Amino acid sequence: MVAQKCELCGMVAEKHVRDQFGVEHAYCAHHVPPEVEHTHSSHAQHSEHVHDKHAGHSVGMFRDRFWITLVLTIPVVLYAPVVQEWLGFRAPVFSGSQWLPFVLGTIIFFYGGSVFIKSALAELRARLPGMMTLISLAIIAAYGYSIATTFFIKGTEFFWELATLITVMLLGHWIEMRSVQNAQGALQELAKLLPDTAEVVRGAGTQKVPLSELKEGDIVLVRPGAKIPADGVVVYGESSVNEAMITGESRPVSKENGSTVIAGTVNGDGSLKVKVTKIGEHTALAGIMRLVAQAQASRSKAQILADRAAFYLTIVAVIAGGVTVIGWGLSGAGAAFALERTVTVLVIACPHALGLAVPLVTSISTSLAARNGLLVRERMALEAARNIDVVLFDKTGTLTTAQQGVADVFAAQGKSSEDVLQVIASVEAPSEHSIGKALVLAGKNKKLELLPVSNFKAIKGKGVTARIGKKSYFVGGPHLIADQKAAVPEEIKKRIAIAEQAGKTVIYLLEESSVLGIATISDTVRPESKEAVAALKQMGVRVAMLTGDSEAVSKEVAHELGINEYFAQVLPEHKVDKVRQLQKDGSRVAMVGDGVNDAPALTTAQVGIAIGAGTDVAIESAGIILMRNDPRDVVKVMRLSRTTYSKMIQNLIWATGYNVVAIPLAAGVLASEGIILAPAVGALLMSASTVIVALNAQLLRRLKL
Numbered sequence: 001m002v003a004q005k006c007e008l009c010g011m012v013a014e015k016h017v018r019d020q021f022g023v024e025h026a027y028c029a030h031h032v033p034p035e036v037e038h039t040h041s042s043h044a045q046h047s048e049h050v051h052d053k054h055a056g057h058s059v060g061m062f063r064d065r066f067w068i069t070l071v072l073t074i075p076v077v078l079y080a081p082v083v084q085e086w087l088g089f090r091a092p093v094f095s096g097s098q099w100l101p102f103v104l105g106t107i108i109f110f111y112g113g114s115v116f117i118k119s120a121l122a123e124l125r126a127r128l129p130g131m132m133t134l135i136s137l138a139i140i141a142a143y144g145y146s147i148a149t150t151f152f153i154k155g156t157e158f159f160w161e162l163a164t165l166i167t168v169m170l171l172g173h174w175i176e177m178r179s180v181q182n183a184q185g186a187l188q189e190l191a192k193l194l195p196d197t198a199e200v201v202r203g204a205g206t207q208k209v210p211l212s213e214l215k216e217g218d219i220v221l222v223r224p225g226a227k228i229p230a231d232g233v234v235v236y237g238e239s240s241v242n243e244a245m246i247t248g249e250s251r252p253v254s255k256e257n258g259s260t261v262i263a264g265t266v267n268g269d270g271s272l273k274v275k276v277t278k279i280g281e282h283t284a285l286a287g288i289m290r291l292v293a294q295a296q297a298s299r300s301k302a303q304i305l306a307d308r309a310a311f312y313l314t315i316v317a318v319i320a321g322g323v324t325v326i327g328w329g330l331s332g333a334g335a336a337f338a339l340e341r342t343v344t345v346l347v348i349a350c351p352h353a354l355g356l357a358v359p360l361v362t363s364i365s366t367s368l369a370a371r372n373g374l375l376v377r378e379r380m381a382l383e384a385a386r387n388i389d390v391v392l393f394d395k396t397g398t399l400t401t402a403q404q405g406v407a408d409v410f411a412a413q414g415k416s417s418e419d420v421l422q423v424i425a426s427v428e429a430p431s432e433h434s435i436g437k438a439l440v441l442a443g444k445n446k447k448l449e450l451l452p453v454s455n456f457k458a459i460k461g462k463g464v465t466a467r468i469g470k471k472s473y474f475v476g477g478p479h480l481i482a483d484q485k486a487a488v489p490e491e492i493k494k495r496i497a498i499a500e501q502a503g504k505t506v507i508y509l510l511e512e513s514s515v516l517g518i519a520t521i522s523d524t525v526r527p528e529s530k531e532a533v534a535a536l537k538q539m540g541v542r543v544a545m546l547t548g549d550s551e552a553v554s555k556e557v558a559h560e561l562g563i564n565e566y567f568a569q570v571l572p573e574h575k576v577d578k579v580r581q582l583q584k585d586g587s588r589v590a591m592v593g594d595g596v597n598d599a600p601a602l603t604t605a606q607v608g609i610a611i612g613a614g615t616d617v618a619i620e621s622a623g624i625i626l627m628r629n630d631p632r633d634v635v636k637v638m639r640l641s642r643t644t645y646s647k648m649i650q651n652l653i654w655a656t657g658y659n660v661v662a663i664p665l666a667a668g669v670l671a672s673e674g675i676i677l678a679p680a681v682g683a684l685l686m687s688a689s690t691v692i693v694a695l696n697a698q699l700l701r702r703l704k705l
Helices: 043-078 081-087 097-112 114-125 131-151 159-183 185-191 284-297 301-330 335-348 352-371 379-387 395-399 417-428 434-445 478-484 490-501 527-538 551-561 572-583 599-604 632-667 679-702
Strands: 015-018 024-027 197-202 205-210 219-222 231-236 239-242 253-255 272-278 374-376 390-394 400-411 454-459 463-468 471-476 505-511 514-525 542-546 565-567 589-593 607-610 624-626
Touching: 043 081, 043 097, 043 114, 043 159, 097 114, 097 131, 097 159, 114 131, 114 159, 131 159, 131 301, 131 335, 301 335, 301 632, 335 632, 352 374, 352 379, 352 632, 352 679, 374 379, 374 632, 379 607, 379 624, 379 632, 390 395, 390 572, 395 400, 395 514, 395 542, 395 551, 400 417, 400 434, 400 490, 417 434, 417 463, 417 471, 417 505, 417 514, 434 505, 434 514, 454 471, 471 478, 478 505, 490 505, 490 514, 514 527, 514 551, 527 542, 527 551, 527 632, 542 551, 542 572, 551 565, 572 589, 572 599, 589 599, 599 607, 624 632, 632 679
Parallel strands: 390 542, 390 589, 542 565, 589 607, 607 624
Antiparallel strands: 015 024, 197 205, 197 219, 219 272, 231 272, 239 253, 374 624, 400 514, 454 463, 463 471, 471 505, 505 514
16 A cells, blocks of 8 residues: 655655666656666766756755745735734735735745645545645645635635745755755765776777777776776786775775776776776676665665555544544634634644655665665665674684685794794795695785795695705695604694694694694684674674584684684585574574575575675675675674664654644644644644754764764
């Protein structure tokens, strides 16, 4: 029974248009839908064009009608007998001045009020009477009664109430639409990230071409400080790239041959030549924009409840209006007073604030999430994150780097660990093996100078050997010990036993047949993981871990991170069983994985979070996608979810609570106490509640994740 609403104003949608990313948008009769462009042209130009059209035909329309109506309302109010009596003055009288309220009031009704009447007709056609129906009932009743009292029956005309009601409604709607449009600015800002042109390498020189002419396989030159025009791979040069606008990563990311770059990010001090791999709607930026648009178009449970509440409130208001006119009519108060009370009930009961309460908050939270590298595919996922009891992390690639790293270095008596690592790194420098690269990187991180080597040779399945000066060294696994018939010192044996118990790989350094020391290799734990686990625990959330690694490795990582629950030796197809196991006691589970082999588990969990998506944003199994390989972003999701929900509840309480109190007052239940609520005051209070809801939602922008 819930009809689709216009994205720009919340009215019943009559037009549906798909944009260049394939996302369907809904618009009411007043708003011109964006043109559909299936092209690789500049997203910035397209988005700016669409947004300007909306601004001119929606926000601009209400702004212009408000100012014109305001100018016309001033003389209508000044020439109202009731207002003159209140203020104790007489307006200048001239020939025909008695017709001024009627003439100007009629112009205001048809010029300013037609917006609401047309929208009410759309609501009625959709069989979903709502806020526009109530506004239209109020202004039609006020105008009809004023015409009757002017020409046919005795009574006080309502032209000044009609004029102020329409003027205030236009003002409130203008402010609302500006707020909604500002909340949807994320797509426009994302689109502006792309440059208008690209510098393509042609022979010995370069040529500037529009982005629409760029093709996959082109080599583009990205100068220092320039924006990267398309997704690609660095084929020449070294630099650092600011990716904060896409991934949320605050520090520049180093790029060299083979590194991937993302369209819209900003190059640092070096020049890069980039081979284009993706263009137009296939780029990561387009994917992000598509996800943001989908999230803004998707509905949450809170929004569905708000729409349903608005519908029932409309029914209540119409019934209350009917009871009011009948009640006051039977009491002998007179038709004029009964109609005035009815008009006030209809005006003040408009669920405008209720209609804005949830969509504005969710729109702002989606935009805020995108700016922090949190892509919300489904609003219900973000909404559900606030109630999560357990966060289940996949270990490899999520809590760890999925890359081999040096855990410890131990030296035999008479040597230092720095000496051992320096020799190991030097011998492994020419190696292409992943473990060799990890050993060399560890030496560089310790700022150890690599020694010159000669006679380097790889020993298949066992390790490597090389000479440093006049000495021969061997670096490798246990097979080298047997080959060289080397004796392992007792202090080293103890270290080996501890390392093997923890599931670490042991690499030996031998000089001829003497063991000089060992280095232990393990899947490196991300430095951010411990902080993320601690923060989640502080929020009252249990943390669990699952992995396909051995019990020893799992226990070691869990202990290091402070995780009490873990599941070891779990095959990919059995991860979903562990999610269900955690859910058996009623716990709500958020599954965090890399989205590759975690799809069933991500889907089964109440909230699926894919971490470290990078340029691969098309992950269908996750409700929330994290652009960075940073587990702390899971904490950001929880904080954003809780704050968003809090704002929703505040707005819903204000919007519904206001109507609960205001409708009886508008009906005149306190008339015996001398409290009479005029229609214009009712319109002012209703619009004030709408503005308060909009401003409260805007405060969400100040949230620091």
